[in-house]
Amino acid sequence: MVTFTLNGKELEVKEGTTILEVAREQGINIPTLCYHEEMSAYGACRLCLVEVVKRGWPSIQPACLYPAQNGIEVNTDTERVRKSRKILLELYLARSPDSQAIIDIAKEYGVRDTRFKLKESERSECILCGLCVRACAEISKRHAISFAHRGSKRMIQTPFAELADTCVGCQACAFVCPTGVIKIDEAD
Amino acid sequence: MEQEITTRVKPISAPADMAAMKEQCKAALERRKICFRVCAGTACIAGGSLDVYEELKNQIQQRGIDVNVELLFEGGETEAGASTSGCHGFCQMGPLVRVEPQGTFYNKVKVDDVPNIISATLEEQGVVEELLFENQDGTRATTEKEVPFYAGQKRIVLGGCGTINPEDIRNYFAVDGYQALAKCLREMSPEDVVEEVKKSGLRGRGGGGFPAGRKWESAAKAIGRPKYIICNADEGDPGAFMDRSLIEGNPQSVIEGMIISAYGVGAKYGVVYVRAEYPLAVTRLFKAIDQARDYGLLGNNIMGTGFDFDIEVFQGAGAFVCGESSALRASIEGLPGEPTAKYDHATDKGLWEKPTVLNNVETFANVPIIINKGADWYASMGTDNSKGTKVFSLVGNIVNTGLIEVEMGTTLRKIIFDIGGGIPDGKKFKAVQTGGPSGGCLPADKLDMPVDFDQLKEAGSMMGSGGMIVMDEGACVVNVAKYFIEFCNDESCGKCISCRDGSAALLDILDRICEGEGREEDLETMEDLCHCIDDASMCGLGTSLPNPVLSTLQYFRDEYLAHIKDKNCPAKVCKPLFTYEVITDNCKMCGLCFRNCPSDAVIWKKKEVAEIIQDKCVKCGICKEVCKFGAVE
Numbered sequence: 159m160v161t162f163t164l165n166g167k168e169l170e171v172k173e174g175t176t177i178l179e180v181a182r183e184q185g186i187n188i189p190t191l192c193y194h195e196e197m198s199a200y201g202a203c204r205l206c207l208v209e210v211v212k213r214g215w216p217s218i219q220p221a222c223l224y225p226a227q228n229g230i231e232v233n234t235d236t237e238r239v240r241k242s243r244k245i246l247l248e249l250y251l252a253r254s255p256d257s258q259a260i261i262d263i264a265k266e267y268g269v270r271d272t273r274f275k276l277k278e279s280e281r282s283e284c285i286l287c288g289l290c291v292r293a294c295a296e297i298s299k300r301h302a303i304s305f306a307h308r309g310s311k312r313m314i315q316t317p318f319a320e321l322a323d324t325c326v327g328c329q330a331c332a333f334v335c336p337t338g339v340i341k342i343d344e345a346d
Numbered sequence: 347m348e349q350e351i352t353t354r355v356k357p358i359s360a361p362a363d364m365a366a367m368k369e370q371c372k373a374a375l376e377r378r379k380i381c382f383r384v385c386a387g388t389a390c391i392a393g394g395s396l397d398v399y400e401e402l403k404n405q406i407q408q409r410g411i412d413v414n415v416e417l418l419f420e421g422g423e424t425e426a427g428a429s430t431s432g433c434h435g436f437c438q439m440g441p442l443v444r445v446e447p448q449g450t451f452y453n454k455v456k457v458d459d460v461p462n463i464i465s466a467t468l469e470e471q472g473v474v475e476e477l478l479f480e481n482q483d484g485t486r487a488t489t490e491k492e493v494p495f496y497a498g499q500k501r502i503v504l505g506g507c508g509t510i511n512p513e514d515i516r517n518y519f520a521v522d523g524y525q526a527l528a529k530c531l532r533e534m535s536p537e538d539v540v541e542e543v544k545k546s547g548l549r550g551r552g553g554g555g556f557p558a559g560r561k562w563e564s565a566a567k568a569i570g571r572p573k574y575i576i577c578n579a580d581e582g583d584p585g586a587f588m589d590r591s592l593i594e595g596n597p598q599s600v601i602e603g604m605i606i607s608a609y610g611v612g613a614k615y616g617v618v619y620v621r622a623e624y625p626l627a628v629t630r631l632f633k634a635i636d637q638a639r640d641y642g643l644l645g646n647n648i649m650g651t652g653f654d655f656d657i658e659v660f661q662g663a664g665a666f667v668c669g670e671s672s673a674l675r676a677s678i679e680g681l682p683g684e685p686t687a688k689y690d691h692a693t694d695k696g697l698w699e700k701p702t703v704l705n706n707v708e709t710f711a712n713v714p715i716i717i718n719k720g721a722d723w724y725a726s727m728g729t730d731n732s733k734g735t736k737v738f739s740l741v742g743n744i745v746n747t748g749l750i751e752v753e754m755g756t757t758l759r760k761i762i763f764d765i766g767g768g769i770p771d772g773k774k775f776k777a778v779q780t781g782g783p784s785g786g787c788l789p790a791d792k793l794d795m796p797v798d799f800d801q802l803k804e805a806g807s808m809m810g811s812g813g814m815i816v817m818d819e820g821a822c823v824v825n826v827a828k829y830f831i832e833f834c835n836d837e838s839c840g841k842c843i844s845c846r847d848g849s850a851a852l853l854d855i856l857d858r859i860c861e862g863e864g865r866e867e868d869l870e871t872m873e874d875l876c877h878c879i880d881d882a883s884m885c886g887l888g889t890s891l892p893n894p895v896l897s898t899l900q901y902f903r904d905e906y907l908a909h910i911k912d913k914n915c916p917a918k919v920c921k922p923l924f925t926y927e928v929i930t931d932n933c934k935m936c937g938l939c940f941r942n943c944p945s946d947a948v949i950w951k952k953k954e955v956a957e958i959i960q961d962k963c964v965k966c967g968i969c970k971e972v973c974k975f976g977a978v979e
Contacts, residue, residue: 312840
């Protein structure tokens with residue numbers, strides 16, 4: 159067991175528990191886009207950032223991956239955290255301006271507009287959270303999709319961009335997609 | 347290249363045998379009375395140094411002298427021979443040839459110069475005056491020591507680069523090679539080794555600057571087995587070639603450093619992660635590992651002491667991010683080269699979840715020197731918190747492009763002006779980018795700053811692995827920041843939105859400023875975004891990518907404002923922000939601009955003042971360059 163402080167409250171939890179798991183149990187809201195309790199945490203959406211003070215040093219860490227440790231102090235809603243989240247949401251709005259899921263979270267943080275502009279080729283309703291990739295690999299165990307390319311060219315793809323013969327049409331990818339960008343074509 | 351070692355070698359059977367081995371190899375190489383040492387670093391090879399080497403060998407042979415190196419090791423002697431070496435450092439003046447033991451230092455040597463060099467050396471005991479380095483006052487420097495480029499340096503790690511043949515381990519033996527390992531195995535316990543490296547104050551040379559001894563100590567104490575030693579040779583910063591040159595020039599020193607590290611922490615396996623884009627380094631590395639194995643310095647029962655350690659080479663496929671430790675490990679494990687969150691130390695759970703020491707090429711190359719000369723000697727060099735020397739690749743708008751090594755704490759001014767020879771073409775110094783794309787851009791008033799890990803960080807830049815890009819007044823800092831952000835956007839793995847889309851958004855703003863469409867609020871927006879990218883990104887690539895923008899905003903804010911408010915690029919780089927015009931009073935109506943314009947944008951007739959048609963002008967600047975009367979501005 160480890161003891162640490164979350165938003166001023168001292169808590170004792172099992173070793174290896176992440177900050178996000180503890181926070182959700184405590185009813186503390188931390189926004190996420192790439193997290194699902196049935197799958198491994200990935201840490202790509204960065205929205206779950208929290209401020210952690212360890213041995214006097216403050217740093218910003220993703221709650222979904224960061225394990226609770228003895229003596230640390232965690233705050234889920236500091237000025238620094240809110241500022242970073244707001245800018246991340248501006249980036250999400252620049253990437254997926256028409257996605258209702260993004261617009262809704264942004265609204266919660268008072269973000270209605272974005273100062274940033276991405277090229278047409280960099281915009282997409284897919285936010286590359288990787289939930290579909292993990293669902294396919296960890297839940298359905300089909301490994302039919304994965305990330306391809308890097309940087310702004312990164313995308314979700316089947317092997318060699320061909321119809322994946324391991325795909326059984328289970329639709330788990332579409333089910334977990336937070337922006338609903340994966341469409342199921344019943345005909346095939 | 348030189349002949350392969352053909353004779354079957356006898357492995358070293360005890361650490362005590364190394365001393366005799368050194369004497370034997372030294373004596374053998376000294377039986378070659380004169381050696382023409384040709385630089386075979388990548389830059390000199392590109393300049394034709396291998397042809398010079400072949401020609402030297404041919405011509406010596408034509409004089410009836412046997413140039414076979416094996417002859418020396420069989421006890422024979424020769425009048426003269428030729429040999430290759432790794433990078434001498436002075437890439438600007440290559441191909442380089444040094445005559446040993448006199449030390450005569452020839453630069454820009456061509457195949458046609460070979461007869462002169464040979465006859466001057468072998469017949470007249472003289473020198474070829476016109477191939478010697480010419481000082482600014484017209485005097486000639488005969489040896490390297492007299493050349494200002496070398497005079498200000500302290501070449502310790504690079505000591506073997508440029509003086510020994512990197513493809514023959516016996517050359518390394520002759521200059522104290524593997525004496526440090528023998529010393530460790532003979533008289534030091536693993537704890538002593540770690541303690542010695544700790545005491546030396548050696549900090550990681552890959553960028554982070556973490557104390558190497560402390561890293562080794564944690565790995566030595568870790569419980570998991572087996573343990574791994576990884577040498578990070580995935581050098582990817584634009585304009586950086588320190589690690590490449592070290593591996594090309596003295597691969598055995600890196601291997602010896604890894605073996606000593608393995609002995610200190612109790613590791614059995616080592617991996618060198620090297621870029622596949624470094625073919626010469628890869629070839630020499632493979633050769634060096636094979637030769638070390640032949641001599642019983644790698645593999646089972648090293649030097650007959652029962653200590654086992656072997657090294658594998660892993661060639662990276664070219665992703666910059668794979669130089670980041672967790673991505674590098676993922677790449678070796680066969681996973682996509684993508685960083686993962688690290689809350690366990692790699693010294694506890696690294697490669698394959700086992701205790702791992704990961705150090706940079708230069709860090710390992712420092713180790714044999716520390717063991718040989720002692721931690722106290724090493725710690726006497728440098729500043730309070732940065733000991734020893736640092737290798738830099740000096741590039742950009744600088745007279746002496748090349749590979750240098752200076753004591754920690756040397757000022758930027760000394761590096762750029764004394765060693766680097768200053769800025770070419772009488773232009774003014776503007777800025778220097780240290781630490782590669784993750785570093786910062788420092789202005790002229792930082793020139794007297796001593797270079798060490800902490801000072802650079804405080805100034806908003808970083809040591810990085812040692813790339814140093816010098817810029818003259820012709821460089822536009824906005825454009826420079828744009829270049830580095832473009833690089834990071836290309837090389838981001840794309841996992842974190844902050845790094846992937848954050849860099850793309852930064853690039854969009856910088857693009858706009860360079861096009862003359864910048865807005866005043868852009869500067870604040872960029873600062874906000876930069877701080878978010880730093881806070882929110884997972885790995886070092888993301889957290890440091892804002893540095894070029896933040897440092898230029900800090901030191902060159904006026905230049906950003908000139909772009910935004912005055913729609914003017916003071917350095918005349920951003921094409922939409924300036925025009926070329928003919929100054930009527932200065933124009934002598936010669937028509938040179940008209941004849942040289944590549945886009946027919948100049949109207950001119952005999953005895954008439956030229957005129958530039960802005961619609962056709964591509965702003966290449968040739969008209970300004972060719973005008974002898976300063977009539978184009």
